Amino acid sequence: MDREVVERVARIARLNLTEEELEKYSIDLSEILEYFQLLDEAPESKEFNFNPVEIADILREDIPSMEIPANELLKKMKTYDDFIRGPRIS
Amino acid sequence: MSSRFSLKDLEKLNSRYSIFTSLTSEKEVDAEFVFSAKDNLASKDFETRAGSKILEGYAPGFDATPIKKMRKAGGFLAGKTNMDEFGFGTFSTNSAYGIPKNPFDLNRSCGGSSGGAACIAAIIEDHVALGVSTGGSIVCPASFCGVFGISPTYGRVSRYGLVDYGNSLDKVGILSAKAANLTKYLPIIAGKDPKDPTSCVQPEMRKNLRKIKSVAIPKEAIEGISKGVMESFRSALDVLKSMSIDVEYVNMPSLKYAIPAYYVIATSEASTNLARYCGMRYGQQDGDLALKFDDYFSSIRSKYFGDEAKRRILLGTFTRMVGYADRYYNKALQVREIIIVEYKNIFKTHDAIVTPTMPFVSPRFDEISKMSALQSYKADFLTVPPNISGTPHLSVPCGYSDGMPVGMQFIADHWNEDLLLSAATEWEKAFDIRHPEVKL
Numbered sequence: 189m190d191r192e193v194v195e196r197v198a199r200i201a202r203l204n205l206t207e208e209e210l211e212k213y214s215i216d217l218s219e220i221l222e223y224f225q226l227l228d229e230a231p232e233s234k235e236f237n238f239n240p241v242e243i244a245d246i247l248r249e250d251i252p253s254m255e256i257p258a259n260e261l262l263k264k265m266k267t268y269d270d271f272i273r274g275p276r277i278s
Numbered sequence: 279m280s281s282r283f284s285l286k287d288l289e290k291l292n293s294r295y296s297i298f299t300s301l302t303s304e305k306e307v308d309a310e311f312v313f314s315a316k317d318n319l320a321s322k323d324f325e326t327r328a329g330s331k332i333l334e335g336y337a338p339g340f341d342a343t344p345i346k347k348m349r350k351a352g353g354f355l356a357g358k359t360n361m362d363e364f365g366f367g368t369f370s371t372n373s374a375y376g377i378p379k380n381p382f383d384l385n386r387s388c389g390g391s392s393g394g395a396a397c398i399a400a401i402i403e404d405h406v407a408l409g410v411s412t413g414g415s416i417v418c419p420a421s422f423c424g425v426f427g428i429s430p431t432y433g434r435v436s437r438y439g440l441v442d443y444g445n446s447l448d449k450v451g452i453l454s455a456k457a458a459n460l461t462k463y464l465p466i467i468a469g470k471d472p473k474d475p476t477s478c479v480q481p482e483m484r485k486n487l488r489k490i491k492s493v494a495i496p497k498e499a500i501e502g503i504s505k506g507v508m509e510s511f512r513s514a515l516d517v518l519k520s521m522s523i524d525v526e527y528v529n530m531p532s533l534k535y536a537i538p539a540y541y542v543i544a545t546s547e548a549s550t551n552l553a554r555y556c557g558m559r560y561g562q563q564d565g566d567l568a569l570k571f572d573d574y575f576s577s578i579r580s581k582y583f584g585d586e587a588k589r590r591i592l593l594g595t596f597t598r599m600v601g602y603a604d605r606y607y608n609k610a611l612q613v614r615e616i617i618i619v620e621y622k623n624i625f626k627t628h629d630a631i632v633t634p635t636m637p638f639v640s641p642r643f644d645e646i647s648k649m650s651a652l653q654s655y656k657a658d659f660l661t662v663p664p665n666i667s668g669t670p671h672l673s674v675p676c677g678y679s680d681g682m683p684v685g686m687q688f689i690a691d692h693w694n695e696d697l698l699l700s701a702a703t704e705w706e707k708a709f710d711i712r713h714p715e716v717k718l
Contacts, residue, residue, distance in 0.1 A: 194592065201549065201595040202556065202572065203588055204580040213592055216651045220593060223538060223652055227609045230535040236615040239446045239476065240432050240668025241692055246475040256339055264337060266563050274558050275567050275574035 189217040287718055288356060291401060294384075296376035297394045298357040300324045310352025313406040313463075315345050316392050317358040318365060319450070320439035324355070328441040329363040329373040329391075332582035333561035342439025343474070344408055344450045344467040351466050353406070359394030363584045364548065365412050365443040367391050368654050369646050370419070372586040377643070380423060381714035382682055386640040389419030392453065396423035399453040401716050406463050407453040412443045413540055414661025416451045417673035421635035421685025424675040424712065426702050427453040428460050431692045432668030433480055435464075436471030444547035447540075447665055455713065457702035460672075461487070464695060481693050487700035490523055490629040493688070496530035499633040499660055510677020510684035511634045517676075517708050518632070525632075528624055532617045533663055539613035540662040541655055542597050542606045549594030552587065555579065589651055618667045625691040630701065633660050635673040635685030664689045672698040674705045678712060 189197075191214045198205045198213075205213065259270075266273040285305055292298050299317045315321060318328040320338035327333040345355060362372040370378045370393025378393040380386040381400045388397045392409035396419030399407045409416040411429040420427025429451040437448055450467060452460050465485075470478045495515075500508070515525050557565045557578030565578045583591070597606035624631060637660060646654075664671040669689055676686035690697045 189596070193596075197592050197596045197599070200599075201591045202553075202576045202579050203583070203591065204576050205588075209588070213589060216589060217593060217596070219650065219652050220541070220655070221596075223656075224542065224597075224606065226535055227538050227542070227606065227613065230532075230539070230609065230613050231616055232609075233612040233615040233619075236611040238611065240614065240618060240666070241476075242479060243433070243476055244479050246472065246478040248472050260339055264335075264339075265559055266567075272558065273567060275565070275569050275571040277571050 189214055189221060290718055291398075291716070295379045295381065295397050295401070296360055297378055297397045299327055299329070299360050299375045299394070301357040302355070307354050309354035311354070311404070311406060312356050313348050313353045313408060314356050314359050314395065314398055315342070315408040316361055316395050316410050318361060318410055318441040318443075319345055319408060320441070321345050321355060321358065324358050326358065326441065327375070327561070328365070329361040329375060330582070330584065330587065331374040331562065332555045332578070333441075336561040338439070340439065343436035343471050345439070347467050348408070348463070359392065359398060359407060361394060362391035363587050364441065364552065365391040365410065365415055366548070366586045366590055368414070368418060368657050369641070370394070371643070371646055372584055374584060380640050381716055382424065383640070385642050386682065387422060387643065387646060389422030389636070389640060391415040392419050395453050396420055396425055396427065399423065399425045399455055400714055403455045403713065405454065406459050408467070409451055409453045410440060411449050411451055411665060412447045413544060413665045414658050416453060417635050417661050417671055417685065417687055418658070420453050420673040422640035422683065424683030424714070425453055425455045426457050426460055426672070426674055427451065428464060428672045428695070428698060428702070429665070429670065430464060430468065430695050431480070431670045433476045434670070434693070434695065435467050436469070436474040436477045438471055438473035442551040444544040445551070446547060447544055455711070457706040460702055461699045464699065484696040487696040487703070489700050489704065490688070490697050492524035492526065492628045493518065493630050493632045494526055494528040494624050494628040495632055496533060497527050498530055498533040502637055503634055504638040506679025507634050507636070507638060507684050510679055511686060514676035514686050521704060521708055526628065530620050530624065532613065532620050535613045536617060536663045536666055537656060537659050539610040540658075540666045541593070542610035543614065543666065545590045545594030546598050546607050547594070549591045549598070552591055586651070614666050617663055621667055621669060621689070622691065629690065629697055631689040633687050635660060635687040639679050639682035639684060660687060668692065670695045670698055672702055674702055674709070675711050676709065683712070
């Protein structure tokens with residue numbers, strides 16, 4: 189994976205990489221992806237799932253509940269007037 | 279029965295072995311039993327940092343379901359055990375909070391990623407350690423530290439309160455020096471939990487444990503194994519035969535695709551899971567809020583994620599990108615299906631599969647530091663197949679090479695943990711297990 193691709197992927201993943209990191213990950217990921225070419229020769233399967241065992245949709249009863257009070261959760265966050273503070277959106 | 283311990287003992291052990299990321303403040307404890315939990319399981323009373331700087335300061339205020347169940351059964355949570363950051367590693371060298379040292383040799387790794395869990399299980403005979411496995415993170419450290427470790431079927435134990443690595447792969451299990459602790463405590467943490475729908479399809483665990491009568495060894499799983507491990511494994515097979523267990527060699531051609539398929543699925547899932555760590559809500563929130571949101575998120579993530587976390591985020595983001603997803607992610611899911619089908623075919627005629635757990639004994643830290651990322655990924659080639667397929671698996675101590683423990687891995691079909699629990703019990707009777715000499 190060349191440095192430009194690593195840079196593009198890092199931008200998507202919200203990571204700022206140093207020159208040294210760009211160089212290192214470019215080498216590492218190239219080696220890893222070259223090994224992953226094994227997948228190209230692997231047999232195909234028409235059926236496959238996103239989980240290794242069968243999963244059913246289990247829905248809970250529609251009863252409102254709150255195990256941890258909101259004010260407890262807010263204690264661990266940056267807040268202003270009980271609102272969570274975040275960065276600028278524009 | 280009670281388990282007494284003194285905090286001073288644990289503190290001394292911790293200063294020497296870097297077992298815990300946080301310890302109880304109780305001075306003396308009298309409990310039914312004492313347990314620890316890997317630091318990616320949310321817990322009251324302790325921070326939950328999953329080996330990462332980015333989660334420093336995160337105090338969840340609730341117990342993950344397995345911890346809640348252990349406490350309800352009379353257990354006292356002594357502390358949170360050290361681990362590779364978010365579970366990303368084979369040697370527990372990727373923790374932001376020190377590196378656990380092997381109790382058989384301080385210059386060697388405990389294995390990963392549940393390294394602290396295996397270490398304390400090896401040192402304190404009665405101890406029950408909750409571990410978590412995504413690609414082998416229970417059986418690998420169990421093998422390196424010479425203890426029993428069981429990773430149950432995917433969905434057997436609720437993942438509620440677990441810091442996600444790979445949602446379709448993560449499993450909570452147990453490590454202990456005593457096989458009886460696996461048999462006693464796995465049923466306690468298992469069971470349906472409405473808070474984790476993937477736990478709600480499971481059949482009940484069998485209470486009458488069936489004995490294993492026949493095992494299969496995939497020929498592909500005994501290639502590239504070190505001489506010392508292979509010698510111990512062959513001797514262990516003789517012990518199995520002396521226990522009237524049939525041993526047969528089989529072919530399993532899909533095994534060679536397991537590593538790339540696993541790392542594609544695991545990093546794809548990890549890269550989306552780790553998107554939530556952006557300096558809001560959890561852990562570190564010390565960024566400059568005057569920054570635009572993209573710059574704020576990037577600054578926090580770049581500062582606090584460790585080297586391996588960044589590598590896996592990059593890899594997983596790439597393999598999901600438009601134009602690459604079919605080649606990598608979708609193909610990896612197909613390979614997973616093929617591995618499951620091959621396992622099921624073997625389980626038609628055999629109760630379990632056995633292999634060495636790891637291809638070598640625990641390496642020294644200077645050897646680990648010379649390994650490339652790919653070399654360390656490839657070290658997982660025996661533990662990844664049962665993890666990608668969600669099948670339950672167990673490591674038992676089966677020999678010693680250069681004074682270091684060797685592990686043997688048993689793999690059973692989905693939901694057949696009872697076969698593994700009985701295997702651990704029977705093996706403990708047949709094999710002379712050594713314990714590390716640890717002086718307080």
